[in-house]
Amino acid sequence: MPPRFDAPPLDCASHPPVDLVIRGARLLDPRAGLDGVADIVIRGGEIAEITEGANAPDGAEVVDAGDLTAVPAFVDPHVHLRTPGREDEEDIDSGTRAAAAGGFCAILAQPNTDPVVDNASILAALRERARREARIPTGFMAAVTVGQDGEALTEMAELADLGAAGFTDDGRPVARAGILRQALQYQKLAGRLIALHEEDPSLSGHGVMHEGAVAALLGMAGIPSISESTMIARDAQIALYEDAAIHIQHLSARESVEAIERAKDAGVAITCEASPHHLCLTDEAVRSLDAGFKMNPPLRSADDRQALVDGLRSGAIDCVATDHAPHAREEKEQPFEVAPMGVTGLETSFAALHTDLVEPGVLDLGTVVERMTAGGAPFGLPVPTLAAGQPANVTLLDLAATWQVGEPGYESRSANCAFDGRRMTGRVRMTIAAGAVAYRERSWAIGAVPA
């Protein structure tokens, strides 16, 4: 399916384009039909050639990558950079460094900041700041409704002109069908994708976790799966009726995957994402009452998790998105019901999927790489690929490296990672984003220096 939208602008601090040879890595780019050992020659930030026994150009750094796997760098359409408003939790610098450490070459930041990104001046200020601070190309989404209050549309056309990458009220649903319908009508003018956090507030109520056996045991108010799936079904029908495109954020339930499949079968222009924590964890983790497992949508049952994994494999779920949501330590160190919702995930996304899904043989590595690189496509962003003539967006993975999450610290300003303390296999060693080196893992980089 050709992209429906023009590529939105991404912003990044200027970094020198790199001259580099990645020697001897296994190159894996399923979309390009690439899986084999070769050298990647990067010249002036562009992939000059992919060949065997390449000669390093003068002055080019040579990375001996004999034990590593080179893949197209990942794209995350769902990141909370907490700027403006909560720079103590994350800022553009720290959030994009975390993304680079996770192997990402582009991210889209969500607009539920304080104040909300719902007007031109806030968007312009953010873009300017990203041009000074961002380690990797960053796009900014704007709100669908003013203040994300679900009442009045933002000036979507102007925001799109000024570079909004898409629109979302993420953190909240667009609860009223009539407002969503108007936003989707207006999409014809704004020319950007509308991404939706699906939740019927009258069903989710004061819920703090998945409604099921664990919630029954813990006595905590549940968020039923149908609070998500009924809204997806509703919004898919509105999108079809208005011939508009929608992207469903952070799918969590089996019923939701089924609603997506039905919508796709019916010809709705609908895409969706799932997060590593929903793909790897279940509500069993909440038995610990650790607020580190509290997020919205909540971790659901093993059956829901299975449906998400199957959906990711089949392509019903188009891409992986982290929903990276930093929170201050003192806010998470509260009883589960009071602690805020959200977990960080940029730095663990690949390792989590590799450890919990690829290593046990549930998904193959190629599928994970495809879904982790696909997150920008619904918004019109190019999909990174390992091919001559393309900008260098390359992530070097050490699939054998084991590490403990959080042990080396986090690039993110916040440590509320759902996988904190877990031992994982698979580590990002280096990220090249838009032709510049955005990240090198420290111990590996030191070890790589010739004696």
Add this chain to the structure above:
Amino acid sequence: MRKNLISIDDLTRADIDRILALAASFAEVSGREIKKVPTLRGRTVINLFYEASTRTSSSFELAAKRLSADLVSVKSVGSSVDKGESLKDTVLTLSAYDPAAVVIRSPHAGAAGLVARWTTASVINAGDGKHEHPTQALLDVYTLWRRLGTLDGLNLWIVGDVLHSRVARSCVLAFTRMGAEVTVCGPPTLIPREFEQLGCRVAYSLDDAGEADVLYALRMQRERMAGAYVPSLREYAANYQIDGRRLGAGQLLMHPGPVNRGVELASEVIDSPQALITQQVESGVVVRMAVLYELLAGSGAPAPADAEPAPAPIGAA
């Protein structure tokens, strides 16, 4: 036995049996003129209550005092909690007094578990949100055990607002662990989805409640009306109130208190000899003494009934 009592799930049947026996020996001490034993002399117990409570807080206070512990009671109103101090900072502050035990009541599930992470003292859950209230369940088990000798094979019905009841959760776990068969019964809006996975049956009407040996009624809170869980207290009472007509001749009646007369229970059954409600309150002190003893004095300490009574204060009669 472990250091903390957070959930009934922490206890084996043998643990509960030991607490029952301890409570029985404390009941004997309570029959004496001087009800104190010196077991916890010089040790500090902190009662940290973030919710209004009469019987739980007073019975924990009495239990600690009868074990000769020094007692500090902190209520959320009028304390640093009122000034916005976080739970963690409050616990760290109080831990500086080197308490042997912290008894915590909180409106939030998991609060007791969190406190246990932040203090080296033993932590006793005196109710955390709608999660658990383990000492209530233990005193209910004790009350039945004193009356019947065993809970094995007992048929127990827990009736009412199960959704919002920490007592229901702890009781299902404790009663089933002691060999009873438990049915929870209430309006479908007030029974959590998949509740049967706790190991009980679920019923939506009292039609078959005649089979029960014990009817355990839960408090029906008036504020639930606002959440539209039931259309009216009148309709609730019509379907679930235990009255003289519904309470069979051989059945026992329990309630964790405080009772809403005329809502979940009719006055005639509260005052009937089949009701164990007063005995439940009496059990509260000795069971909480047993829990404090079990967690703090450990298995090496002398059995309480053998211990010397504390010396009478100078000047006492």
